[in-house]
Amino acid sequence: MRALRMMLRKNQMSLLEVKDLKVRVEEREILHGLSLTVNPGQVHAIMGPNGSGKSTLSHVIAGKPGYEVTGGQILFKGEDLLEMAPNERAAKGVFLAFQYPVEIPGVTTWNFLHAALNAQRKARGEDEISSPAFLKKVREVAKSLNIPQDMLKRGVNVGFSGGEKKRNEILQMALFEPAVCILDEMDSGLDIDALRIAADGVNALRSPERAMVVITHYQRLLNYIVPDVVHVMSKGRVVKSGGKELALELEESGYAQFEDAA
Amino acid sequence: MNVVAKTETGRALGDAFTAVRDRLPGKGKIVDQRQQAFEAYERSGLPHRRIEDWKYTDLRALMREVLPLAPAPDAAALDRATAAIELRAIDGVRRLVLVDGAFAADLSDLGSLEKGLSVRPLREVLDAGDAALSAQAIASDIANPMIALNGAMATDGVVVDIADGTVLTRPLHIVHVASGTAPVAMFTRSLLRLGRDAGVTLVESYLAGEGAKAYQTHDGLIVSIGDNARLDHVRLVEDSVDAFNISSATVSLGAHAHFNTFGLTSGGHVSRYQLTVTCAGEGSKVETNGVNLINGKQHADTTLFMDHAVPHCASREIFRAVVDDRAHSVFQGRIIVRPDAQKTDAKMMTRALLLSDDAEADNKPELEIFADDVTCGHGATTGALDESLLFYMRARGLPEKEAQALLIQAFVGEAIETIVSDALREVAIATAQRWLEARA
Numbered sequence: 001m002r003a004l005r006m007m008l009r010k011n012q013m014s015l016l017e018v019k020d021l022k023v024r025v026e027e028r029e030i031l032h033g034l035s036l037t038v039n040p041g042q043v044h045a046i047m048g049p050n051g052s053g054k055s056t057l058s059h060v061i062a063g064k065p066g067y068e069v070t071g072g073q074i075l076f077k078g079e080d081l082l083e084m085a086p087n088e089r090a091a092k093g094v095f096l097a098f099q100y101p102v103e104i105p106g107v108t109t110w111n112f113l114h115a116a117l118n119a120q121r122k123a124r125g126e127d128e129i130s131s132p133a134f135l136k137k138v139r140e141v142a143k144s145l146n147i148p149q150d151m152l153k154r155g156v157n158v159g160f161s162g163g164e165k166k167r168n169e170i171l172q173m174a175l176f177e178p179a180v181c182i183l184d185e186m187d188s189g190l191d192i193d194a195l196r197i198a199a200d201g202v203n204a205l206r207s208p209e210r211a212m213v214v215i216t217h218y219q220r221l222l223n224y225i226v227p228d229v230v231h232v233m234s235k236g237r238v239v240k241s242g243g244k245e246l247a248l249e250l251e252e253s254g255y256a257q258f259e260d261a262a
Numbered sequence: 263m264n265v266v267a268k269t270e271t272g273r274a275l276g277d278a279f280t281a282v283r284d285r286l287p288g289k290g291k292i293v294d295q296r297q298q299a300f301e302a303y304e305r306s307g308l309p310h311r312r313i314e315d316w317k318y319t320d321l322r323a324l325m326r327e328v329l330p331l332a333p334a335p336d337a338a339a340l341d342r343a344t345a346a347i348e349l350r351a352i353d354g355v356r357r358l359v360l361v362d363g364a365f366a367a368d369l370s371d372l373g374s375l376e377k378g379l380s381v382r383p384l385r386e387v388l389d390a391g392d393a394a395l396s397a398q399a400i401a402s403d404i405a406n407p408m409i410a411l412n413g414a415m416a417t418d419g420v421v422v423d424i425a426d427g428t429v430l431t432r433p434l435h436i437v438h439v440a441s442g443t444a445p446v447a448m449f450t451r452s453l454l455r456l457g458r459d460a461g462v463t464l465v466e467s468y469l470a471g472e473g474a475k476a477y478q479t480h481d482g483l484i485v486s487i488g489d490n491a492r493l494d495h496v497r498l499v500e501d502s503v504d505a506f507n508i509s510s511a512t513v514s515l516g517a518h519a520h521f522n523t524f525g526l527t528s529g530g531h532v533s534r535y536q537l538t539v540t541c542a543g544e545g546s547k548v549e550t551n552g553v554n555l556i557n558g559k560q561h562a563d564t565t566l567f568m569d570h571a572v573p574h575c576a577s578r579e580i581f582r583a584v585v586d587d588r589a590h591s592v593f594q595g596r597i598i599v600r601p602d603a604q605k606t607d608a609k610m611m612t613r614a615l616l617l618s619d620d621a622e623a624d625n626k627p628e629l630e631i632f633a634d635d636v637t638c639g640h641g642a643t644t645g646a647l648d649e650s651l652l653f654y655m656r657a658r659g660l661p662e663k664e665a666q667a668l669l670i671q672a673f674v675g676e677a678i679e680t681i682v683s684d685a686l687r688e689v690a691i692a693t694a695q696r697w698l699e700a701r702a
């Protein structure tokens with residue numbers, strides 16, 4: 001009886017809960033009490049004008065230094081995420097696909113991914129994955145995302161086109177199999193075919209246990225990755241939430257109506 | 263009046279020389295050469311910061327005491343040395359071992375020498391009284407005080423000759439080991455003469471036996487590379503944390519000769535490596551690359567003097583320093599292009615990575631160009647690890663130290679990659695890896 005109740009509670013527990021989050025950057029408050037609850041299996045879309053704080057939110061969730069959280073909290077599976085180092089968050093299953101992935105000269109993509117995956121596994125108390133097993137796995141994923149093998153031999157993102165960098169982010173997401181995926185403008189810089197391939201990659205990862213937060217400016221992406229919930233962010237707050245039709249509405253009317261609400 | 267104030271250490275060195283003079287190898291003229299070399303040293307004494315070349319490495323401040331000359335190693339010392347050597351053994355090389363400044367024949371591979379290769383201990387050469395050779399070994403470059411001191415005090419070393427047209431596939435590995443137990447000073451001097459069209463790879467390592475005290479290694483290497491000959495050189499300084507290593511190498515290249523050298527300093531308390539390379543023959547080519555990986559209170563100085571004396575020569579320098587804690591890295595690179603040296607192509611790039619707020623790196627590239635038709639350039643940068651890269655890597659699950667390690671490997675990789683031999687490149691990578699692991 002007690003076990004059942006606990007199981008129920010566990011199932012009900014949201015995967016990611018952002019509560020009244022206030023964040024400052026260099027003395028300026030960017031997020032003014034933002035709340036967001038993401039349950040397992042859900043896909044949330046966040047839309048909002050430039051500078052409304054979408055990337056800031058994604059960075060704070062991933063643990064980027066330089067942000068001062070002055071209020072609120074972020075829970076991941078009920079645990080306080082803000083107490084954890086970025087690498088701990090990654091090992092627990094938080095993944096951010098960056099809006100602007102960085103280039104790391106001299107560190108091959110292959111080497112980097114292998115080291116990162118093993119670091120995550122080690123942190124979780126799992127066995128390390130051997131080079132051959134890793135190679136096999138990464139090749140499969142790369143193939144499904146139409147990423148040529150030789151890209152894996154190059155420095156991380158070095159000399160990659162904008163679209164290739166984005167595909168490399170999806171590759172990592174598929175490889176790490178995280179519980180929460182935050183995709184910050186994964187569609188920017190992708191051509192039509194690449195967008196479909198990347199979106200297919202994301203959709204393939206949808207599962208009842210996993211959740212996605214898709215940050216985008218374009219409704220088009222949401223035709224491929226169909227969201228359960230759409231949020232509108234403006235000036236550091238979520239000002240409206242609704243179903244997938246909200247995205248279509250925004251496409252029609254723009255953000256002007258929310259400027260005042262914020 | 264220009265009186266050189268003698269420090270305690272300086273005076274003690276004078277006493278040390280007087281005390282051991284009669285026991286040093288070589289008679290007659292060699293004794294005079296030693297005396298001249300010592301007097302040359304004494305004129306300036308221990309170099310200090312007011313001497314431009316020694317601005318960042320003030321030996322008067324750093325080298326507080328003079329240690330007694332190391333006694334000849336006994337059986338126990340040789341055992342400790344053997345253990346240290348085995349830990350850093352490199353496959354496929356011909357090992358030539360100097361323990362506490364004395365050639366250790368029993369620990370060296372002197373069997374079945376290739377045709378055209380000759381290896382002799384310096385002590386034997388001096389005792390045999392070869393005037394021309396001993397003049398080179400004792401009395402050369404005495405304008406530099408530490409080279410002069412090294413010549414005056416040299417007890418042993420190896421003298422290697424490689425005949426014209428002899429290309430050795432098996433690298434030579436000179437291993438300097440301080441066997442430990444008592445704090446002592448060692449003075450060694452080695453010579454390598456490569457004939458025309460000859461070729462060899464030379465590895466030099468500096469190691470310490472377990473529990474080695476604050477010893478001082480003074481070493482000198484004199485190299486001549488004949489016309490069309492090639493020397494590949496890898497130097498690994500892994501002295502113990504209290505050790506001093508004051509070394510110099512003087513290399514001259516004949517026409518169309520090629521010198522590729524790489525140095526990695528990860529050990530020692532205070533080290534100074536003075537490398538002087540002279541392109542004396544047209545069409546010669548030089549690559550001098552190096553890496554410092556230092557932490558704690560280490561001080562590592564590489565001072566390069568690249569002398570383009572004749573036309574149509576090329577030189578490249580890639581130097582990388584990784585400096586943690588309160589360590590201090592120094593790279594001084596002076597390229598001189600003499601009036602006749604038209605069509606010289608010389609480039610030098612030095613970069614330092616500071617891993618802590620107290621770490622320090624001094625990069626001093628200098629170009630002195632007296633010819634007008636040349637391509638020369640240099641650059642120097644100093645900075646910290648890129649935070650945005652570190653965050654990206656951590657967001658992928660890498661702990662901070664591991665993320666740093668990958669970035670550091672990439673940073674030094676550019677210099678390490680210049681090592682031609684795959685096997686030796688792996689040795690350098692493994693050495694860097696050990697340093698990174700010790701940090702984690």
Ligand SMILES: Nc1ncnc2c1ncn2[C@@H]1O[C@H](COP(=O)(O)OP(=O)(O)OP(=O)(O)O)[C@@H](O)[C@H]1O
Nearest residue numbers: 025026030048049050051052053054055056057099
């Ligand atoms: N390091 C920083 N220093 C100063 N201001 C910052 C910093 N980072 C973000 N900001 C400011 O915070 C605000 C929100 O930026 P953020 O990048 O989160 O917006 P966004 O919603 O992702 O915009 P976009 O749609 O253009 O990507 C902007 O006004 C931005 O200038």
Ligand SMILES: [Mg+2]
Nearest residue numbers: 054055056099
């Ligand atoms: Mg953004």
